[in-house]
Amino acid sequence: MSRIDRLFELVQILRRSRRAMTGREIAEALEVSLRTIYRDCASLQAMGVPVEGEAGVGYVMRRGYDLPPLAFTREEAEAVLAGLRMLGRTGDGALIGAAAKAESKLVVARQVAGDAEDPRRLVSQAGAPGARMDVLRTVRDAVDKEIEIDARYRDRNGRVTRRRLRPLCLIYYPDATVLAAWCELRHSFRHFRVDWFEEIAPTSESFADAGKTLREQWRTLEGWSPDYPGAIGHG
Template sequence: MRKASRLFEIIQILRLAKKPMTAAAMAETLEVTVRSIYRDIVALQAMRVPIEGGRGIGYIMRPGFDLPPLMFSIEEMEAIVLSLALLERTGDDELKQAAKRVNQKIAGAVPAPLRQAMEGKALYAWGSAAPSPVGLDLGLVRRAIRDEQKLTLVYRDELGRATERMIRPIALIYYSQTANIVAWCELRQAIRNFRSDRVEHCAATQSYFKGEGDELRQLWTSGWTERPAAVS
């Protein structure tokens, strides 16, 4: 989790807490070290966020501090509820957990009538859910797309032949049965789609393609009128 996201999460935790929260409890929730939480608390206090407390006794947020209110219409809230429900149909476990956290945050911030719209269970996303890929962490792929970081794959084609690839991931497409990684394949020297259910192993590298992501996405989309990228 990046520091900016972590600072926001700490504020949200303290805003919704009914009692002082220890650094250890927050560290467990955010899956970071206790030392990171201590540093983040100091940083937030330096930004005049009214956090009080200390090591061993926990931290609280003084009353009166709040983030800008969320103002949604009923239709906008229904759109959010249905969008979050659709994430349950992906094989991306990290996104499914994120959807649950979004629901909790919105429920804690919106007025009662809109909260009822979220909790009413009147909207459903029906259909089969894509299984989580065995050899691939889709969260790792999304982070590599954001950071423009190269990945290595062990990939099997439709005939079962395995190859090792170095790719520059630029997009993820979620289908009902699987997810496809769109990437520049250094072996094929072209844009290729990689089905997540055919990836046997995936790992991040120490190599990056900084500044190339937008150009590669333009190359990818420019071919849409001709034919989709091949599945490698």
């Protein structure tokens, strides 16, 4: 186990413990020497981590402490950074902005994984969906708040219809963001490419009481799984 990984695990052990732990207990948990634990606890204290105690007495983590920007192993850091950059493909400005802020906080991840612009780890934005930011924001808010939306939608054949939808969830594909919804016009579950909405507006009608049930029915009928292909944008 590397020193970075060991310090991370040490913080986790102290956060989980409801009492002070002796250095020997921690050393046994991490399978290292007592001297190493004394040295690691001193290092954490020097970095500002609120580890209280001292050698020969015991150590405790001050309550309410959460990890600072963030301590990952190399592979964990690569996974997080790649995932954050993949959000750029959604076209959702709010998510892209949040991802950029999150990436800027990964101080330790950068130290572990190396330069954030390492040319061996690139994410292409080619072919990303071109949905309007205001449409994405309206759809995402409606999903979260469980309110119905009125929409004007152009399907893959160019036909335009007006719909009243109960938006249930967003599905992010590499080349499209898809809304799964209950459609009042078709009286069934339907899928809509978000970039094919021509107009969209929230209503004052809530379906919060039925939202969980509708999502469960959709998952069952569609056989949802992480590799679910769906019927992208059939409306």
